[in-house]
Amino acid sequence: MVVLVDTVSTTPVRPRHPEKVNRPDALSPPKPDWIRVRAPNTRGYADTRRIVKENGLVTVCEEAGCPNIGECWDKKHATFMIMGDTCTRACAFCNVKTGMPGALDAAEPEHVAEATFKLGLTHIVVTSVDRDDLADGGAEHFAKTIRAIRARCPTTTIEILTPDFLRKEGALEVVVAAKPDVFNHNLETVPSRYLTVRPGARYFHSIRLLQRVKEIDPTIFTKSGIMVGLGEERHEVLQVMDDLRSAEVDFLTIGQYLQPTRKHHAVMRYVTPDEFAGYEKVAYTKGFLMVSASPLTRSSHHAGEDFARLRAARAALSR
Numbered sequence: 446m447v448v449l450v451d452t453v454s455t456t457p458v459r460p461r462h463p464e465k466v467n468r469p470d471a472l473s474p475p476k477p478d479w480i481r482v483r484a485p486n487t488r489g490y491a492d493t494r495r496i497v498k499e500n501g502l503v504t505v506c507e508e509a510g511c512p513n514i515g516e517c518w519d520k521k522h523a524t525f526m527i528m529g530d531t532c533t534r535a536c537a538f539c540n541v542k543t544g545m546p547g548a549l550d551a552a553e554p555e556h557v558a559e560a561t562f563k564l565g566l567t568h569i570v571v572t573s574v575d576r577d578d579l580a581d582g583g584a585e586h587f588a589k590t591i592r593a594i595r596a597r598c599p600t601t602t603i604e605i606l607t608p609d610f611l612r613k614e615g616a617l618e619v620v621v622a623a624k625p626d627v628f629n630h631n632l633e634t635v636p637s638r639y640l641t642v643r644p645g646a647r648y649f650h651s652i653r654l655l656q657r658v659k660e661i662d663p664t665i666f667t668k669s670g671i672m673v674g675l676g677e678e679r680h681e682v683l684q685v686m687d688d689l690r691s692a693e694v695d696f697l698t699i700g701q702y703l704q705p706t707r708k709h710h711a712v713m714r715y716v717t718p719d720e721f722a723g724y725e726k727v728a729y730t731k732g733f734l735m736v737s738a739s740p741l742t743r744s745s746h747h748a749g750e751d752f753a754r755l756r757a758a759r760a761a762l763s764r
C-alpha cells in the first residue's frame with residue numbers, strides 16, 4: 446500500500462494589507478538615479494540581524510522595507526518596533542502589516558533592553574505599531590520599555606517614535622513621565638493630504654501632542670517628520686514648518702516617499718536633492734535646532750549622530 450501525504454496547505458495565506466487588495470494598482474514613476482541604496486550583505490548587517498532574531502524582536506527597518514537597512518544595520522543601528530508587527534491603522538503609505546494585533550508580550554521591554562546592550566548602542570530608537578485596541582494605546586508598554594533600557598544601559602540615550610494616542614486620555618503623560626531623551630511623532634504629510642494618506646489621524650491632534658510634550662517637560666527634545674512626493678505643494682510644507690515651530694518642535698526630518706507596493710499610494714513626484722536642500726535652509730531660518738532633509742532621510746536615520754548635534758545646538762543657544 447502506498448500512503449500519499451498532501452503537503453500543500455489549503456489554508457489561504459492572509460494578505461499583509463487586506464484592506465488594500467481590491468484597490469487598483471497605483472503606478473509610480475521610475476526611481477531617479479539619486480535614490481541609491483547599499484545592498485544589505487555585510488558582516489555588521491548579519492550580526493545585527495542575528496541579535497534582533499535571537500531576542501524575538503520586530504524592527505521597523507524590515508517591516509517598513511526601509512531603503513537604508515544595509516547602511517544602518519552594518520553599523521548595528523536597528524530601530525525596534527514594539528507591541529507586535531500588526532497595526533490597527535491602515536495608512537496609504539505604510540508597509541507594516543494591518544489587522545487585529547495579539548496580546549502584548551510582557552517580556553518585550555527586557556528583550557529590547559538586552560538587544561540594545563548587545564548591539565552596544567549609545568542611542569536607541571524605539572517605535573511601535575498603532576494600538577488603537579488597547580485602552581492606553583500602549584503608553585504603559587512604551588514607558589516600561591524606556592525604564593528597562595535605562596536600567597540595562599544607563600548611558601544610552603533613548604528616542605521614541607510614537608503613535609498619536611488619539612482618544613487615549615492620559616496616555617501621553619505616562620510616556621513623557623518615563624523621560625525619553627527625544628520624543629518623536631511624525632506628521633507624515635501636509636494637512637490637505639491627510640484624508641488620503643493618513644485617514645485615521647488628525648493633523649491638529651498630532652501638532653497638539655508634540656506641543657503637550659514640551660509643556661509637560663521642556664527638557665525633552667521633540668522631533669517630527671514628513672514625507673514629500675505625496676502630492677503636497679511647497680507652500681504647504683512651509684506651513685507645516687510654521688505649525689511645528691508654534692509647537693516648539695526642535696528637530697524636523699523631511700524625506701522622499703517611496704511606494705512599498707502597487708496597492709499603496711503612488712509616488713506623485715521625486716523631489717530633487719536641490720529642493721531638499723532648499724527645505725533644509727528654510728527650516729533652519731524658521732528656528733529648528735536640527736533639520737535633516739534629503740531623499741533618503743528617515744526619522745531614525747543617523748539618529749545617534751543627529752542627537753549629539755541636537756544637544757550641541759541647544760547648549761550653544763544657552764551660552
Ligand code: SF4
Binds near residue numbers: 505743746747
Ligand atoms: S533609517 Fe531607521 S528604519 Fe531605516 S534602516 Fe535605518 S534605523 Fe532602520
